Structure formats: structure tokens, C-alpha cells
Amino acid sequence: MSIDEVVDRADRGRVTLQVIAGKLDVSTATVSLALRDSPVVAEATKARVQALARELGYIYNRSAASLRTARTNMIAVGFHDITNPYFAEMLVAVEETAAEAGRTILLGTYAESLERQERVLGTLKEYRPDGMILCPAGGATAESLNHLTAARIPVVQISREIDGVGLDFVGSDDEMGADLAIGHLVDLGHTRIAMIGGNDAISTGRARHRGYRAALQRRGLPFDPALVYMDYGSRQTGLAGIQAVLDLPDPPTAAFCFNDLTAFGALLGLRHRMREAGVDFSIVGCDDVQEAAQWYPALTTVRNHHAEMGRRAAELLIERIENPDLPPRRVLIAPELIVRASTVKR
Amino acid sequence: MSIDEVVDRADRGRVTLQVIAGKLDVSTATVSLALRDSPVVAEATKARVQALARELGYIYNRSAASLRTARTNMIAVGFHDITNPYFAEMLVAVEETAAEAGRTILLGTYAESLERQERVLGTLKEYRPDGMILCPAGGATAESLNHLTAARIPVVQISREIDGVGLDFVGSDDEMGADLAIGHLVDLGHTRIAMIGGNDAISTGRARHRGYRAALQRRGLPFDPALVYMDYGSRQTGLAGIQAVLDLPDPPTAAFCFNDLTAFGALLGLRHRMREAGVDFSIVGCDDVQEAAQWYPALTTVRNHHAEMGRRAAELLIERIENPDLPPRRVLIAPELIVRASTVKR
DNA sequence: GTGAAAGCGCTAACAG
DNA sequence: CTGTTAGCGCTTTCAC
Secondary structure (H helix, E strand, O other), X not given: OOHHHHHHHHHHOOOOHHHHHHHHOOOXXXXXXXXXXXXXXXXXXXXXXXXXXXXXXXXXXXXHHHHHHOOOOEEEEEEOOOOOHHHHHHHHHHHHHHXXXXXXXXXXXXXXXXXXXXXXXXXHHHOOOOEEEEOOOOOOOOHHHHHHHHOOOOEEEEOOOXXXXXXXXXXXXXXXXXXXXXXXXXXOOOOOEEEEXXXXXXXXXXXXXXXXXXXXXXXXXXXXXXXXXXEOOOXXXXXXXXXXXXXXXXXXXXXXXXXXXXXHHHHHHHHHOOOOEOOOEEEEEEEOOHHHHHOOOOOEEEEOOHHHHHHHHHHHHHHHHHXXXXXXXXXXXXXXXXXXXXXXXX | OOHHHHHHHHHHOOOOHHHHHHHHOOOHHHHHHHHOOOOOOOHHHHHHHHHHHHHHOOOOOHHHHHHHHOOOOEEEEEEOOOOOHHHXXXXXXXXXXXXXXXXXXXXXXXXXXXXXXXXHHHHHHHOOOOEEEEOOOOOOOOHHHHHHHHOOOOEEEEOOOOOOOOOEEEEEOHHHHHHHHHHHHHHOOOOOEXXXXXXXXXXXXXXXXXXXXXXXXXXXXXXXHHHEEOEOOOHHHHHHHHHHHHOOOOOOOEEEEOOHHHHHHHHXXXXXXXXXXXXXXXXXXXXXXXXXXXOOOOOEEEEOOHHHHHHHHHHHHHHHHHOOOOOOOEEEEOOEEEOOOOOOOO
């Protein structure tokens, strides 16, 4: 073969197993095996094949392989929002774990739109990922995931859980987390404790609110609905929520926030009222995103080990891909209270 | 066909064009056309095909289609770090723009590791994405992307630029951004202005430092190397950097930070020294991530329109996919100074 | 240790 | 308007 031919081939990006086989006068089967370093091929042959492949700039075509093997080595990830550092950090953990296991991430996002989620998941599944990791939009129902189970696609839910789908789940023990937070505040002498952010549309919202009420009750404290400000867990919610409860005739002295983002907003809202967390008010967040330690005051929060959640979800999924008949598993990671500077004795 | 057969097919996830064609006694070609709503197929036939496809739970197999068409409708995105909100927000814009154009994102990350970048890009290209959007790790060279250009894969670089690769680029005009920042500080009466964060390994680092020097010079201010604290643009860098320059015999009264993350760290570092931005010191960030407006004090920063960068990058890539022979384009988005509360008259 | 051949599920000519 | 045919690039028996 001439150099020109080689360049020509490489140029047109059309180097296939056939081309290599042709030039070396071996079969495509041998080339295929050789490139995958099969022990069945003679060392000398392998070396020749691999050398030529490199020289020609051969690129393995996974679409073709997938068609044949019914395996894509792709893991589809459907997240509602990767702008929230909690999910961004979780996604990185998923991606890194997947990459270590030779898998690549196919990503879809849908904010909190059920309709976009529908479309995105539909598209993702056409790529035939070996499995999916999902954090559904608020209000998603078991029926909305039926098409995935019907197609027998291995799915693990992360962080948010939909009741009654028999799918794997990796999340945090949110009732315990709320209890940790409330316990800490009560220990500091607080008796009027607000809960800001979170709503009934998502499982974490329900669980953290449930945990909040149970924790109060467990400690003999009354539940006052006026102290509960429910909304999507954003900075804006925290900003508005803290001010709303501060305006109450009998305002709280502390607040447990649905997540760190809400807590950051609350920290700010406090300043707008010339108050300061850690001085004359206490704020506890939930999640422990990187930013939490960096705030001023540094945020006391419930660490949910979200990177570990990401890693575990990827591991669970890979196990399920390899063994689809496993019974559904539910792994709850125990949260941990991280006391920093935003909480103070009453 | 019996219901049992249907259920059986659906169960085994093996509904293909052939199956539908067989049941309807038409050819696979017709089914293929009908499912894509081709005008060439009779309405009645289309309706029958589409109805049966839905009934059987047919899932389009993009691997198979890709093999045939040499188009995957995937866009590979290689980012070094999506934990930085700047890049997370950019990624969302890329993903949404791609989704609107019927493309899905294949994601790879590599932190700042050139070796991981190498591996990740190599894997991504085996999936035969129609194109790639890259933000390379620090220190990446033109050679390290040669394999992509050799394979004639359309690539657009985003945010960070590698000299001498003839690839499309979408980024911000960083010298202008630095000039905006320094101009603002000089207008406020500052003459000793530090620059914190950023390094020579990445194009934005070089450009912002170049802009910083040029801006000083343009205003007749001396350049003092002691005021420059170079490092990767992280919160930690800001925290350490601000304290380092504050320790100088002749400390600055203001600082321009490489990015918002660094600025957040600097804001904190100031507090560790009982100083406060917007009161007795001025800090200007760069990027304007969502968090910037939420800080206390709210951060004065150079808005780089990173969401628009993401959108433009996706658009440029799609244009190039459709027209590979376009000459390389370089789009620089003009930054904008956003004055908030972290800067104050000297 | 290597080759021949079939086929994964789809699309694109081309014929009729 | 619909069918026939070939083939995308790979993997996998099964022979030899």
C-alpha cells in the first residue's frame, strides 16, 4: 500500500476492520479479535494488526458493535437540574464512576417540566443505553416511567423516589436528616423552629417535612403550620421564606431549610433584616454542597453524601445491567450533621 | 396476531421494523418511511403502522440507523469541570440548545488532567458523535486535539482556546473584560489593584492577565508583580490570594479576580482579616454566575454571558456539522460590567 | 490460529 | 404508493 492510500483513507475517516484486514490479508474476524487483544490470536498477528490500526488512525465504531452485541456501554442520565451544585456534584460522581467502568454518559435535563422529561426520556431510550440513572421532575408518577420498565431498561432512581415503581433507589435518609437538624437546634435551646422550602411534589420534600414534624413531636414541641414555608428549594425561596416567618407575630429563632440553596437565600434574607445567622438566629441547611463550608457564616448543614450517592447509583446500575433479575434495592445513606457557624445558642 | 404474541414481543423488547412489517404485511421500507411520517406513504398505511408501533411499544433503534446513515445525532461535550457553576450553567445551555435541534449530549469530564482528557476524548469519538464541544484542560496543546481534526470531527472550543488548532471557538473578550473591571476600580480611585487567580496554562488566564496589565498601563498606573497572585481559579485560591496581597508592605485597596469562584474566596478571606468588600476594600469578579448576585455583599463582576456562549457554541457546531467546509470561526462575546455592592470608592 | 459467513436493525436507491 | 435489495461495521459461531 502506498502512503497516499493511507493518507487518503485516514482523510476520509473510513478506516474499518475490512480495510485493515484487506491490507494485512487476514480476515475481519482476526482483526476484530486482535484489536480486542484476544488470547486466541497469535502475538505476532496482534502486533501487526494493532500497529496498522494505529498507523491508519482506525477508530472503533461503537454503533456498529452495539448493533451486533445489543450493548452500548452508554448510561443515560436524566436529571432535572444540574445548575444546582448538589446535582452537579452528584453528576460528576456518576460520570467518574461510569468512566472507570468503561461507560459513557448520555445526558438529558428537563428542569421541573414533566413534559420535557417525557420527551427527553423517550429520546434517551432510543439510543439504547444499557441503563439509566434518573432524578425525576417534581410530580412525576409511576406511570410516567412505565415505558422504561416495559422496555426492560435497567433504571436506578437517585435522590428523588417515585412510590410504587419497582425500581432501584439510592438516596438519603431524609427523616433522619431532619431529626439531626432539629435535634441540634433544640439542644441549642430553640423552641420555635421554622421549616423553609421543599414541597409535596418530590419525595425529599415530603420526607424532610415529615421528619421535621416527627422531630418536633419527639421532643415535645408543638407543630405550628405558620412556621412552615413551602416552596421549590431555591435561593429565592429562602430569601422570601425567612422574611415571611420573621414577619410573624411570634417569629421563630431558628430555621431548618429544605436544602443548602434555600439556606443560602435565608442567610441573605436575614441580613436584609439586619440579623445574622450564628449571632441572633440559627440556620441549618441540608445537603452540604461545597459552597456551604465557604459561606460566611459557614453553614451548619446536614451532609447527605451526594457524591457517594452518585457513585453508589452508578455501581448499583452496573450490577443490575449485569444481573437484571436482582430484586429492587433501596439504599438509604445515613446523613451526618455538620456543625459550623450559622447556628448559635438561643 | 394474538394478544399473547404482542405481550411476548413487548416483553422481550424485540420489536423491530421487521416485526411490524410482518404483522402488517408491508415491507420494512414502508414501515421505516411511515414512522418518519414520510409524505410518500399513504395516510391510511401510515396510520396503521404508527398505531401498531405504539401498541407494540416499538422503540426506534438509533444505533442501527446511525450505522446506516453515518449520523448519530449525538453531540459530545468534553468539559474539565462541571462543578464550577460557570461551566454547569454553560452546559445546561448547550444541552437545551442541542435538544431543541434534536441532538443529545454525550458527556465526558476530566478535571484538569490531560491524561484523562486524552482517554475521555478517545472514547467519546468512538461513539461517532456528529460533533464535539470542548473546553480543554489547562495545558492542552494543539497536538492533543490532532486526532479529532484528523478524523474530521467537527469541533468547537468553548471558553478556553488552544492556539493554532484551526477550530471554531466561542468565548468572551477577556482583555476587554479585564479593562472594564480595572476601569471601574480606577474610576473609584483605586491605584493599587491586585489580580488574583488565573494562570498561564489556560487561554482565559493569559488573556485576563494581559488585559489587566494593559488596562493599568492605559491608565498610567504602574504594574507591580507583587500584586499578582496566580493560581488555578478556585475559591481556595481567592481565600489564600487575598490574604497574601494584604500581607504586602504596601497592600492593594482593590482586587480583580480571575473568576467569580476566586472572588468568593477573596470575599471570605477579607472577612478573616476583619475587612469587608464594599466597605474598606473592593473586589471585582469575572463570569457572573448566578451565585454572584446572591452574595453578601453582592459581587461586582464582569458578566461573560456564559449561557449565551453555550447556546452559540451549539449553534455553531450544528452549522458546521451541516456544512463542514466552513472556514474556522471565532466568536468573541463582549462582556459587560455588572456593578453591585462589592466595590466602593477609595 | 485463522477464515467464511451470517446477521444485528435500519435506510436508501431503484423498480415497479 | 410500495417492495426488493444491498449494505452500514462490527461480532460470533463454526469450520478448517
